[in-house]
Amino acid sequence: MTMDAHTNLPDLLLLPGFMLDQALWDDMRDGLQHLGRLHFGDLGQDDTISAMAARVLQHAPERFVLIGFSMGGYVAQAIMQQAPERVIALGLLNTSARQQDAREIAGNRMQLELARQVPFKGLTSRALASSLHPDRANDRALLDRLQAMALHNGKEVFIRQLSALRSDGYAELQKIHCPTLIVASRNDQLSSIAEALQMQAQIPAAQMVLIEDCGHMTPLEKPDELLQILSDWLTVSSIRKSA
Template sequence: MPTTLILLPGLVCDSATWGPQIQALSPRLRCHVADYGLCDSINAMAQHVLHTAPSQTFALAGHSMGGRVALEVLRLAPHRVHHLALLDTGTHPLPAGDAGARERAGRMALLQTAERKGMRAMAALWAKPMVHPAHHGTPVFEAVLDMLARSSPEQYAAQINALLNRPDAAPVLPTIRCPTLVLTGREDLWSPPEAHERMAAAIAGAQLCIVEQCGHMSMLEQPEVVNAAFESWLFK
């Protein structure tokens, strides 16, 4: 049975994004949430995770940007990861042409908002399409805003740089040999189910979970479903 679970947050997220999972799993696992500091590349984040891991081998779960960091950890040190979960994430690099230019412009516009008006103002713009409409105006949505507001424009800039220069992680998928969970929300507009179906198909024996009535912040939006998926992934 796993003894250490390293949890990798997404863009300017922190341990709060994994709160329900930590509460459910802490009696049986040592849960460690990575802090990327001002690392400004996916590789640097993965190297930091490996250097600060509290044990030599571990289970690893990454959400959104954290899923990309998890795949880079697998590329660098596959022997250290014995269970892997990829939540609401992707593998593709920045697209070429107009699509890439639109993504870059959108991210930089949000960064300018963070620098000029503060992180909470940025969060109010960024989080609305990320969270299922059923959660808008609820404590879940406020918790997401509070979490993003705890970060800084400097961290946001570093992590945006990492995402705009993200590597193509698709070649890592067929090399994965450990029990793997691939999970996303049915209504995740940024990391849609079809992409996760392709990821799961590329990983031998992967467990695919599509969470209903759920956007991008699956661990907070539908914690019971995610916790059940983690239970099956880790202990069965």
């Protein structure tokens, strides 16, 4: 594996969620740098999950710990299908392997039609609020940070990412044999605990951690707790076994 000669730590490749970017990890960045050398995947240039995965792999280190959040978790699963030998360990945060249903696809098509016709002004207040714990749904600082990432990505990324269909990936999970961490949140309105448990059941080497009092945006809502979870997992499950 690719190691830093001075710190003996692995490369960490982090993938954000829908209309997010590497600023998602800002509250954890200092701590993450103590766990490994940081790399951030670009999910904004392609309109399919498999193409996003291929692009990430083109720019990734030879071997790496892969951590995917939300939509980034779907891309991480696609990476595991395309190049499993390059992944030392896998973290799936607030994500799923569930296929989009007909209602979701129809809703996305309506959003796409509208997005192509009008200027992009960011995500709706409802969409932003639903990504947070109900008690944080009016937290202006968090909402502003989410909207800033969406606006930074812009209209073309919105259209590409919204066009990316998510297929049923549960059967493919059985082929994942590296140490795997699944993180779910008690109050996540976008990715359910049941979906996380189903992923855990399919991945032979998976463990799962549930974060209490947290919505979907775990890296922003509970950065310290998530950092500790990742640190404990990497120390026990990945670095010592792979070094």
